[in-house]
Amino acid sequence: MSKPHLFITGANRGIGLEMVKQFAQSNWKVSACCRNPATATELFALAQENTDIKLYALDVTDYQAVTNLADELKDVSFDLLINNAGIYGPKGSSLDNLDIEAWRQVFETNTIAPLKLIQAFTPHVAASEGKRIAVLSSKMGSISDNQSGSAYIYRSSKTALNQVIKSLSIDLSPQRIQVIALHPGWVRTEMGGPNGLIDTTESVTGLKSVMTSEIKTGHFYNYDGSEIAW
Template structure:
């Protein structure tokens, strides 16, 4: 049975496609983004489907996040998905790291997902699926790092993987599954035109991972195709 999912970062790319696919399957989608008035594709989607709610949320504005929690009250969330992300400056090599940019990326990619879970934990616990997904990246895998560089983005995703692992342990007694998910190299604004797969293909796999998630999957790192990625 379709339920309710809250997704962050829905104005474009993977978040937009997640909204599209879940709403098409009959789910109530609480779609958030920083500036809904500028998210015209999301607005068009909401005009097409009456089971999409759009809410403003800058994931690093924790007062705004608390206000959204207040607005939603005790509504159950079957799935909570942290999709908002920030790559930061590209071409970051040894000796060229912008420390302030690093702090900004860590705020969006590592701290904000934790705060999202902390804020909406009671809503997830009241849901049927009890699933939390965090979009990570394979470049956050220490085992996979053979090329070096990328200090800012890599470290933010490695750190959020540790957040996911700790959450999976801390929430196990509530029956909540917490997964880190790699969407693949996707043809989006962030992924660029040379990426290998479409947003549609990536999201079809991510959706399958989220819908099939149970306690045995909690605390693991999965590629969109279901294969497990080493930490």
């Protein structure tokens, strides 16, 4: 039996880098994308040690590059596609402090780019055994969970992403592709900061277990396997 194959974006640091490590350790092939392979030292070292890890340069908001890469890899199937790349935008966006241009950029990366990526790579997932797509969302995008307000930019980008994920789960079901949203916990990364509650190892151990277990398409999962209300 051939090894399962993961395709992942934003793989040079944080949660994405840990995903590459853990899936490769579990004997998966990994196609890992990052914006700038020249500075992705740790990811590059992993690929040097393991020929099953292939690196690709990809800015997810460069839609021509996304199309070109999908074309370059048209004969490759991906059992699992993880849209991990994301940005927070300016910290402390509040009612009195809203950077509209930054909001547009966060929407581009967190909401529009995942849909464009999945659109381009749906044939590669449809051709696989696994047929799964997982998208890193955030509990901060859950309307039901919003008790503290503010954070307009990041919250709204992930709420809109959740709606994209739900529609994709319906639209791709005829091809038997499952699509889920994930919350990784509050993780100590560049985005999560030093006060995060868990490290990348704990987060990704949980996320990997969710992504490789039985799941319900169109649902929103925490890293511990529990479901989150939209």
